[in-house]
């Protein structure tokens with residue numbers, strides 16, 4: 001019974017817990033079409049070495065066009081010749097037949113030189129004479145192979161026709177005939193600069209050695225070829241432009257341990273093969289055919305041979321003869337050609353040879369060599385017929401697993417001996433031929449006997465298709481010869497030869513241009529090249545990295561390296577330019593530093609001069625006053641005191657006349673005080689030079705940059721003080737008013753202390769105004785000025801500006817009617833007028849109450865006395881006072897006097913009796929209105945004087961010596977003194 005699933009409730013909603021996920025889009029190139037863009041910002045300034053690009057470079061298989069005119073590619077087919085050994089007649093003899101049968105069992109090689117063996121061989125050759133032949137020559141290019149009758153009946157083997165041979169030499173053909181039809185064309189090509197190879201293939205005893213080397217009576221192809229070569233050279237001319245060298249070596253089996261190479265030249269020894277090159281092979285220079293014959297005869301004596309059942313002198317090695325042709329005359333086109341003739345060892349079957357042991361191993365080597373040689377040609381043929389099929393490199397040192405071959409019984413033994421691989425050096429040496437790059441000619445030698453049917457049939461079946469091989473890509477002879485010859489030379493000579501050839505000339509020219517620009521490049525590339533070459537040489541398989549590919553890789557490597565070096569060179573140049581610009585900046589900074597240092601030095605010297613001049617100016621001021629008091633002292637430059645002079649004149653004279661006169665009379669203690677005055681005065685001068693634009697010597701000499709911060713701070717402090725006072729003054733009112741109520745209203749916002757002062761001042765002003773009509777000499781204008789000056793607002797304003805004006809305003813700019821307005825404080829610093837000077841001026845000009853002025857005179861006189869004490873000079877107070885209060889000179893002098901009085905504390909004045917401008921800034925915050933200071937310094941006996949003054953009104957101005965005070969002035973002074981706590 002099937003279990004039914006519960007029916008779904010109609011009202012329920014099924015919620016899928018794991019909804020279907022959408023398949024992720026397949027990552028494609030569109031997601032990141034250009035991944036390099038992302039990394040573009042991360043691009044390095046100097047790219048890394050493009051080793052991957054170099055390795056990925058596609059190098060064409062064919063070399064670039066050669067400098068020599070390339071010969072047209074010839075499409076030639078491999079020529080295969082067939083030679084049939086003559087049949088040897090053997091007379092039947094029972095005794096010989098017995099011996100033959102016995103020798104068939106004796107597989108060991110026997111010395112053919114022995115009489116018995118010689119007789120046996122002779123008998124053996126004759127025994128086959130009666131056998132039927134299995135091969136019949138149809139024509140010069142075809143043969144018919146007929147199996148024996150026994151095989152035809154049992155295995156139904158039919159006759160086979162092999163055609164297409166270049167030529168079929170019948171058994172009765174002679175050596176000359178073979179030479180003329182087969183070797184002579186090769187020799188002609190050889191003399192014409194074409195390389196050639198003649199290889200003899202065939203079973204053992206088929207006549208290969210006889211065909212190649214021959215006998216003294218029937219010389220072989222080598223002998224005939226050499227004769228032909230020298231004959232042709234002699235026919236060309238008396239001058240021999242070619243040089244021929246002959247080398248002969250053999251490859252044989254070293255008792256089954258491997259292949260060995262032996263030089264068959266008279267002084268030759270064992271050789272070694274390295275990349276299809278025989279190292280140490282001697283090349284004997286041959287100048288005649290006789291020398292060649294003797295060399296060949298010597299080589300044949302050295303060649304490894306052995307007697308087998310099939311051949312009394314069976315060759316047990318592969319023999320290679322090279323005939324090289326070199327050009328002696330450099331004017332003639334280089335044409336180095338080689339003609340190679342190979343006599344292979346004949347394959348043999350164990351059954352027939354009866355070899356055993358090491359001889360059997362030797363047979364395996366021979367058969368394997370023949371088989372690999374045939375496989376190479378078969379692979380070439382298959383590759384040519386079907387290019388898709390790769391060309392098998394059987395000539396390489398690789399594992400060769402020979403297939404089962406019923407005819408090559410030796411393979412069975414090889415398998416039984418567990419030979420895993422077989423090294424074939426012959427095919428490696430003949431690689432270029434087996435790859436179809438060189439022309440090759442094969443001559444197949446066969447035995448026509450009936451018993452040789454199997455060997456003949458096998459050879460024809462295997463080798464007859466080789467005639468279809470075509471040489472379409474035959475290398476240019478001279479280049480190939482150069483390469484071959486270069487490979488046989490030591491490495492140093494190879495390099496020399498490569499440089500001499502035009503092919504590498506272009507490379508050397510490029511490298512030379514590169515090396516000229518960068519001398520280190522050759523060493524680097526040479527080192528890398530040597531490393532790569534050593535690596536390549538260390539590899540047994542040289543085909544993986546061919547020499548030409550190495551060269552091109554090295555060439556590309558050099559180019560890439562050169563590009564990298566160029567990038568680094570550009571980077572280095574940019575860095576050098578930056579360094580140069582930085583050096584220029586450093587030089588400019590040094591120059592600027594020196595200029596600043598020079599300015600500092602000048603400024604330091606100017607500071608000292610300024611301080612000195614300032615001190616002198618202070619002293620001059622004091623001296624001027626002293627001289628005003630001491631009219632008896634006459635100085636030619638300082639006498640013109642009556643004339644109005646400005647500060648410039650005073651300073652100029654101070655520099656000239658005061659230095660010698662004043663400093664000398666000052667004691668040591670006073671000199672210290674004066675030095676302090678110099679310092680303080682220096683700062684005052686600085687401030688003055690900053691505030692106004694009056695030309696002064698010290699200002700001109702003082703750099704504007706000197707201690708600007710300090711000076712600016714001082715100015716700010718002063719301005720702050722002034723501003724605070726002005727601000728308070730502004731609170732009082734913006735304009736002077738005569739109305740007392742208005743003054744009170746305005747002064748309500750002021751502190752109480754100042755309010756009292758204003759009230760009292762107002763009273764004083766009122767009293768002064770009351771006396772104005774009584775004043776005879778004071779004009780109305782001055783009365784207004786007096787009123788204005790006594791106005792509380794204006795007085796405060798003037799007091800506020802006193803500090804600044806005393807510091808900022810040059811004396812020559814002080815005008816009687818100039819006022820410092822609050823609005824002009826920061827606009828113009830040249831116009832303010834000290835309130836005290838205005839007060840004194842007004843009073844001296846328009847107010848009859850001369851008591852105040854007398855007090856002021858006394859105060860000034862007391863100051864001058866203090867200065868005079870320093871100078872130890874006589875003084876006259878009255879004159880000085882008169883002069884200071886003179887209408888023309890009073891502003892100037894009062895300003896100077898006020899400058900000292902405003903800034904100096906009473907204690908200091910009492911102790912030192914000298915103005916100390918040094919304390920100006922210390923006591924800056926304690927500055928008092930000028931009027932109060934004046935009143936403070938004036939010794940008042942208000943009460944007494946007031947009483948005395950009564951009834952003395954209307955005293956003339958000329959009687960100024962008497963200290964008479966009006967009631968208003970007394971009250972004013974009293975009020976000021978009491979409020980200011982003087």
Ligand SMILES: Nc1ncnc2c1ncn2[C@@H]1O[C@H](COP(=O)(O)OP(=O)(O)OP(=O)(O)O)[C@@H](O)[C@H]1O
Nearest residue numbers: 085086204205206207208209210311314315345346
């Ligand atoms: N065309 C020929 N005319 C006369 N004698 C020949 C001819 N060919 C071969 N012979 C003789 O046959 C014998 C064997 O010949 P040869 O040694 O050349 O055979 P092979 O193929 O070289 O044998 P292997 O491979 O064992 O060396 C030699 O004695 C040689 O004189």
